Amino acid sequence: MTIIDLDDLSCEHNEELNKIAVEIREDYNNLVESVSAEYTENLNWIVGSVASRNKYYSPLFMRCCRVAFIQKLIVQSKVIDKVKLADRQLANVIRDLFITNGCQTKVICTERALNRVWRLFRPYRQYLFALFIFIIRLIGRSKNGTSKRVGDTPITLVDTFVLNNGSADEGSINNGHYKDRYYPGLMDHLTDDEKKNIFYLPTIVGFNNPLKAFKLIREANAPFLIHDDFLNISDYYFALKQPFKLLAIKISPALFRNIDMSSLLKEEMVNHCSDFISILGLLYYRFAYRLNIKGIKVRLLVEWYENQVIDRGMIVGFHQFHKKTKVIGYQGYVISKNLHLYVYPNESEYRSKAVPDIVYVVGEGLKDDLHEFCQDVVSKVGPAFRFNKLWRERAYNPDPKFFTVLIGLPIGLDDSTHILKLLSSTLKKFKGTNYQFWIKPHPTSGPESIKALLPGEWPKEFIFQKGDFHDVVERANLLVSNASSVSLEALAKGVPTIIAAPQNGVVQNPIPETVSNDAWSIVHNSSELVNEIMRFENFISVNRDYFDQLGLDIRKKYFNPVSRENTIQFLEL
Numbered sequence: 001m002t003i004i005d006l007d008d009l010s011c012e013h014n015e016e017l018n019k020i021a022v023e024i025r026e027d028y029n030n031l032v033e034s035v036s037a038e039y040t041e042n043l044n045w046i047v048g049s050v051a052s053r054n055k056y057y058s059p060l061f062m063r064c065c066r067v068a069f070i071q072k073l074i075v076q077s078k079v080i081d082k083v084k085l086a087d088r089q090l091a092n093v094i095r096d097l098f099i100t101n102g103c104q105t106k107v108i109c110t111e112r113a114l115n116r117v118w119r120l121f122r123p124y125r126q127y128l129f130a131l132f133i134f135i136i137r138l139i140g141r142s143k144n145g146t147s148k149r150v151g152d153t154p155i156t157l158v159d160t161f162v163l164n165n166g167s168a169d170e171g172s173i174n175n176g177h178y179k180d181r182y183y184p185g186l187m188d189h190l191t192d193d194e195k196k197n198i199f200y201l202p203t204i205v206g207f208n209n210p211l212k213a214f215k216l217i218r219e220a221n222a223p224f225l226i227h228d229d230f231l232n233i234s235d236y237y238f239a240l241k242q243p244f245k246l247l248a249i250k251i252s253p254a255l256f257r258n259i260d261m262s263s264l265l266k267e268e269m270v271n272h273c274s275d276f277i278s279i280l281g282l283l284y285y286r287f288a289y290r291l292n293i294k295g296i297k298v299r300l301l302v303e304w305y306e307n308q309v310i311d312r313g314m315i316v317g318f319h320q321f322h323k324k325t326k327v328i329g330y331q332g333y334v335i336s337k338n339l340h341l342y343v344y345p346n347e348s349e350y351r352s353k354a355v356p357d358i359v360y361v362v363g364e365g366l367k368d369d370l371h372e373f374c375q376d377v378v379s380k381v382g383p384a385f386r387f388n389k390l391w392r393e394r395a396y397n398p399d400p401k402f403f404t405v406l407i408g409l410p411i412g413l414d415d416s417t418h419i420l421k422l423l424s425s426t427l428k429k430f431k432g433t434n435y436q437f438w439i440k441p442h443p444t445s446g447p448e449s450i451k452a453l454l455p456g457e458w459p460k461e462f463i464f465q466k467g468d469f470h471d472v473v474e475r476a477n478l479l480v481s482n483a484s485s486v487s488l489e490a491l492a493k494g495v496p497t498i499i500a501a502p503q504n505g506v507v508q509n510p511i512p513e514t515v516s517n518d519a520w521s522i523v524h525n526s527s528e529l530v531n532e533i534m535r536f537e538n539f540i541s542v543n544r545d546y547f548d549q550l551g552l553d554i555r556k557k558y559f560n561p562v563s564r565e566n567t568i569q570f571l572e573l
Helices: 011-023 025-039 060-075 088-100 113-120 122-139 210-219 233-240 242-246 262-272 276-293 309-321 347-351 385-391 413-424 447-451 469-473 486-492 526-542 544-558 564-571
Strands: 003-005 082-085 106-109 155-163 198-205 298-304 326-331 358-361 379-381 403-408 435-440 462-464 478-481 497-500 520-523
Touching: 011 025, 011 060, 025 060, 025 347, 060 088, 060 262, 082 088, 088 106, 088 262, 113 122, 122 210, 122 233, 122 262, 122 276, 155 210, 198 210, 233 276, 242 276, 276 309, 298 309, 309 326, 385 469, 385 486, 403 413, 403 469, 403 486, 413 447, 413 478, 413 497, 413 526, 435 469, 469 486, 478 486, 478 526, 486 497, 486 544, 497 526, 520 526, 526 544
Parallel strands: 003 082, 082 106, 155 198, 155 298, 298 326, 326 358, 358 379, 403 435, 403 478, 435 462, 478 497, 497 520
Antiparallel strands: none
């Protein structure tokens, strides 16, 4: 009997799913485009889950991958007796797919009753959360605070994030000192006069209490403006009406590879109608409106551009209320193409005015990807602020007594958990050897939250590393990671990389196809991981020059050095 559990695929089937994730990119985008085309002027749709194309926010892409996977098995005439999955609505679509193709396959939904109840109440939980946070933000406004720092001269706004991960030395603001993790060095290339009217516009991440974040930001030694200081009660009310307006949208039949997916879209709209991120996107739209009402002139808006719904809300707002403002998007990162296709704007987003006037990438090798779904996007290469340390004098200096494996954990906790469990299961293979394992959490996570990901006692072999990633990786021999730009950064330093594939899902490989796979590999289980670690140990010892040259080639293609000249051009000063 052939049983396929979509929540626990075999290695063979998971590899097939990864191929499908690449194959369906255009079909998936066309599905979203076909629905979005009708709502290019509907702000509630623009900042909604389905239109986001973001796999961290919308389940639609992975649902399409699974449908395409089953469809491929049917086309190949594979005999399948039973399919199991915990997604009730998707189970209905797959069941219909088998019936349409004359198959007798039994489709079983394994969703637990408690999980179903929890899911059904999700919109209410999300709405109450948004309401609670907005009340706190409303209380935390300061009409006499940051808003009064703006004069009559047109200003430049730089969109950024302020992080709190519970670690005193890893957060964005410590003891009043702001550590710019997104545009490091930007202000260093400007004169005092050029800096005078530039303000950071922060989105807070990792703070349970916005009041604490606001206090830190106001006391920091950096020119911050807080969105909420400019808002009125009516703006929060405007944003909180989002769920009711979104649910009024009607979904026509929506085809993905000749399969009607409208039931999935409708269910997703209900489940995600009140998500905080969408409501925040509307609040950012109102921020642009409020600046206009208050007569504040903005010369330039620099968006940290991931094409998220909060980006779209802000950009649409500035295009609507600040027609003379130049809006530029800055993609100051390298990311996996497989799952992060949402960072590449599509035609409907462009028509919605949700795309910046210019989008900057950090390397010439990244420009073509930006136009995958929309040729009209204007792209330029800008300074790679976050990666400028890659260009400092080579400092590769691992301890010769050890072979050091650096684990660069990604932002996703599920991915981090998988990597840690995979490594934990291999430790017995390296006991009594010269291997050591360093743990470098993502800046949004602290050591305690990472320790909580592993059951039982934390392995003594796992040693946390503080400080900047670039300083740490120079003392390592090998990197293990997933879904993070640190993989390409390590290669740019001449350090080989292993990508740990998820057990059930698509590999988030940020390394471009043009980079030779001699220097990196993908592993799917612990035995493959052990073999690759040992292989790279031997390979590095006799090919040091190869890795040094590879690192130089990567830096030239993907990480544009920072200078005063290109910083001035970037800010249009």
